[in-house]
Amino acid sequence: MDDVLEMGRSMNKNETAETWKRQSQLGIVAKRIAKNPTALIGFIFLVLLVLMAVFAPYIAPYDYTEQNLMNTRSAPSLENPFGTDELGRDVMSRVIYGSRYSLSIGILSVLLGTSIGMFFGAIAGYFGGTVDNIIMRFIDILQSIPGTLLAITVSVVLGPGYFNSMLALSIGAIPMSVRLLRASILGIRGEEYLEAATSINARTHRIILRHIIPNTFAPILVSGTMMIGHVILSAAMLSFIGLGIQPPMPEWGSMIAGGRNLIRSCPHIVTFPGIFIMIAVLSINLFGDGLRDALDPKLKK
Amino acid sequence: MSENDTMLSVRDLSVEYTSEGKVISAVNGVSFDLKRGRTLGLVGETGAGKTSTAKSIMRILPDISSRITAGEIYLEGKEILCLSEKEMRRIRGRKVSMIFQDPMTALNPIIKVGEQIREVIIQHNSISKKESVARAKEMLELVGISGDRYHEYPHQFSGGMKQRVVIAIALSCNPELLLADEPTTALDVTIQAQVMETIKKLKEELNTSMLLITHDLGVVASACDDVAVIYGGEIIEMGSKEVVFDNPLHPYTQGLFEALPEMEEDAERLKPIGGMPPDPSNLPKGCFFGPRCPHPGENCSTERKQLVEIEPGHFCRCGRALKMENSNG
Amino acid sequence: MKKIVFLTPVLFLFSIGLLFAAGQGDSKSAAADATPEVVLAIGADPGDLAPFVGMSNGRITVLHTIYEYLFYLDKAGDPLSPYLAKDLEKIDDVTYHVFLYENIYDSAGNHITAEDAAWSYQTAMDMNYLRPVGDIESVSVVDEYTVEFVLKRKPLVGDLEKVLCEAPIVSKTAYEASSDKFAKNPVTSSPYKLSQYIPGSKLVFERRDDYWQKDLSLGPKYNRANIEKVVMQVITEPAQHSIALETKTVDISAMVTSDDVKNFEGRDGYSIFTFQDNLAVILQFNGKDGSPFASKELRQAMAYAIDSKAMCQAVAPGASTPLVTVGNSNFGGYQTKWENENYYAYDVARAKALAASAGVTPGTRIRLLQMNEPRYSLITQIIQYQLSEIGIQLEINQVEASVFNELKYDDSAWDIMLDTVAGGNFIFSPWLLAFDQTKNKGLTGGFVLDNKLQSLLTEASSTFTPESIDAFHKYQKDMNYAYGLLSFHNIVVAVEGVDKLVRDERNQIVPGSCEFSPEFK
């Protein structure tokens, strides 16, 4: 009796689950995001920012290094919509070029950190035992240092600069992905042990590569997206205490840091990069929220 | 039977849910009456609208995603859908209470079980805290749990024990109407009978009317006086247990009985009902059971059927049943 | 839930309590405090107030308010003037006798005698932080008020002055009684006594009634105590200095950025004082054989390509001056006539021609080494842009100070270096730092061996005649081994009522010695 009544439902479930995963996952996610107005706005702004970064040379009215020592610190005008900085460079052009550095440092740090994390997470989950123990203890230690302080420490050692900052900031993204991947692999390994008393076999390899990594992709993607915003802010913070990206690279945080002494006399030099940081982080967060809801309404960070 | 004997009367109740822009019609014009002291079994598949009906009676459907679109519910002759939330609160837990399907999640994990019982007692009775604690302990004892476990938390209880706590909560104010939503589904088979016995015993002791929601005809047979079969949010057959069990008229009801294993027959001869239940967001135009019906008529796919009293006290929503009954009589 | 309800106010009260506890003892006892006080904003915490430890940006600002020295120099190039010591006698080329005043007492009442002075110098030599005391061979007590200094070699111009103005003199008894070697609570003979020090936040000094020197005309201009109380407020964020003045939280700040100074110009209630900094910002060229800058033409081309006037306008408008030699007018022996000479005035055409004749092709890459500092970054960014105009691509290598001080001496690490030189009181002091071939493996700071340059330099620093100075200047200018860019000004903004600023030899304001109008506070 129970079987009869439940049968239809379970058939239904199996079928939809398969199709959902195999074919139209991307489509469903896209559809859900498109239906969520805030996520859509976030996505549109994000796309605009990325386009701005990619096509910076075509959009920016001037080169970001082009100086005009006769026209420094000028307020916003028609020629220089965001004004000029203390070397007479066009702030708007610098903000446009700056999106390249700010966005890329955010995205690349998270990508790097996540890749490292996934690698070690896979190793920990796959080998288990001592290896797992060592990796997880190390992650525990890493997580008990406040992220900002860890980034500062590593930056102090590596020195300032684009790549060094990126390395320093990527560390913050490691623990999350280690834990996610390890947990998924341990889950599967548990099942394997139940099925057959053999140790890890070829099937496990295949499962890890084909199923676990794609499946942990969703949560990693969501928290990774959210982390990008945080990393952009952290990069700005590093620049602020003199450890981040150095001029003349027009990273937004370093533009604020460089112009903070002018906050009373020429506020436009710090206002515009500040606004763009806010827009970028805001749209990443809006998009991340939407992505989370779309990938799994129950997946809450 | 006078009007006063009717504990609960549901008229043309319709409930809709909205999810991701889709409208789901969960209940579509359900009507039934429940007499004082009797037990009505509401039988149907998952998603047929049983729980929504019960929750509508309690008025505890989720505010944001669902809506009662039509109908009236009379409790002792009094319409309750138009009551204010404040008035409704005096009814919930005191006059009407509900036992939920899954005892694992029905209890608040971080409040002591005794407190969870006491909460409803003190809400509806003006008694001291001390008295309410004593009453809560009594209730625990009543459902077969030692009163000493008042201070324990739900995670310290087994599934069956938790369901007993839920029952204790539901019965602690001597409700006149008990809505039991698949009270045994989530339990081990061995526990199911015990819990069902407890419910039956307490119901009789307290002379409570009960709406028992289930998909298990066995439970109906042992615990109910009347039975209503619900499909696609509609009642398709209703009557006293005896008439319906002796003479199921609707093809769906017949299908349910055919799928029921009987002691003397082989399990292989079970006949499952083919096809799937209707999609509540996209219901068929005609008879909701039409696509799965073994005996489809000409206009079944286009014409909505009415619930008709085919023999006294036996209602059915099927043209074929009506014809057959007419030709027989 | 009850627990949370309970916990929240507890936590709240706890944090309020914590804030109060943190604030305790730091707050001014508001109304009762009517004593006149001056608040000076300083940019860094001194960290350690002890007399004989290393210098830092924070320490330098407090030294002359806390400590007293044997002698002082009124102005670069002047002879030593009496301070704790009243006189100096030269015994021979390396031996000198210093005579102390007899009535020196510190705030704890300890009598400071020759023994204390000799002990102070000996301790400084043992601790090995203060560089000039390394020139001393020995220091000894002659009699109660006479100390004998024996130097390692015959001092060059200014060397003796450096030695005798370097180490603070404190009472041995007081120092040895101190649990932390004066790190937090020094006892000294100066007119102010440190009454409170909150590391990282502020120092409060109170005037002593029993200052030993009664005839102030005998001492330096910075041992006055013109106001009852002196507060030094640490403000690390540069933008906050101007805000502090605007909100009248502080009275004097030398750290207001040149852009913010404009806000105070002509504004009621504020006065602005401008001084030139000792530090000269120069470009040092790597002239070792095989380096592109072994070519004189290229060095000159660089100088022509850089517009130092516009650079001043951009980097610190109104707060910097282009240089006309390696050094500025603060130094003794500087000649104002140099300012009328042509010092590689901006000329792109000429720069291009010279670069071409040096065989430089467009796209040539040049490496510049620079210490990581915001103003220097602006300078190098301008240079980078201006050199691109003559087809040279500049790679900027910004490094931390410690790394810079290592790479500086590595002839393969850079082609051009943005360096700063000061080093002493005379115009040849920066020259010695940049060009002296007796140190640094027998080469100049730019790895050049030029005997003529060295002999002119020795001549100038030992004779110190206008002719010898000018001769070196001319030769160096032509060879352009190093190119003087600019020199920053120290701009001090003060609230109304601060009539005259008094600064020590390191150009640090000594707030208690400044002059205040009667209405001040």
Place this chain on the structure above:
Amino acid sequence: MIPVVLGVTILIFTIMYFIPGDPVKLMLGPDSTPEQIEAKRADLGLNDPYVVRLGKYVGGIVLEFDFGDSWVYNTPVTHELLNRLPRTLAIALASMIIQIIIGIPIGVFAAVYQNRFWDRLAMFIALIGISMPEFWVALMMVLLFSVEWGILPPFGIGGIQYYILPVFALSLAGIATQARQTRSSMLEIIRSDFITTARSKGISQMRTLFRHALPNALLPVITVIGNGMGRLLGGAVVIEAIFSIPGVGMYMVGAINARDYNVVMSSVIILAIVFALIMLLVDLVYAMIDPRIKAQFAGKRRSKNNG
């Protein structure tokens, strides 16, 4: 906790070991002689091998709670850290409280009005709060509250009014985080069965919300608050520098600029120890609220594996 603190110390020491450049040269100035430098290096123990230096440093901390001396100033670091720590803690804890008492009610409010105007507005403002750099907010607040309105001191320490701007600048992002977390876990809890049970009891909506939903919704929020403490301690570094508050953060920033690496290292370690202690406290609070965890605590010794 002890092994974690030990691990943190070793990790930070090891990272800092690879610092380029010679701090001694910087300390002694450009024209110091090689002999002077060598003497100083020996004095500071910089010539010892890695293991010896590590052993000395860790041993000092573990056995005597001694972080050694500052390289630039000869002062003992421990004393300075302990003097400054209360200020940093005050700012961080006060910010945490502000986050709790503002962020959580906003989250509850937004959850109750889910998807209506006020919810969307509150959540949008919260997102903006997360999206602004702290130092930028701090500077703007100074301009507004100190320069324009003149109602709060722009920097320094003193009475409680000196802490208002720093605490609010620091807590802004956290308020938003707590509000978002509270909202989403409230929404999740509101959907759960036991809330339906509670509603079926006839108790008031307020009671359902605050007695049944909120404590359950707070469980994940507590974890987020604990993690947020890490951000607060990190953020305090910048905030202290802007507001000239002599806490551990400002000590550290000053030391970074002065290349006083022992101070940098010790500051990071002490803040990490504080963080570890706070996480322990968070675990205890969690156990206090959640009887399931409490049972685990009582039942067996806690294993941090799943932490």
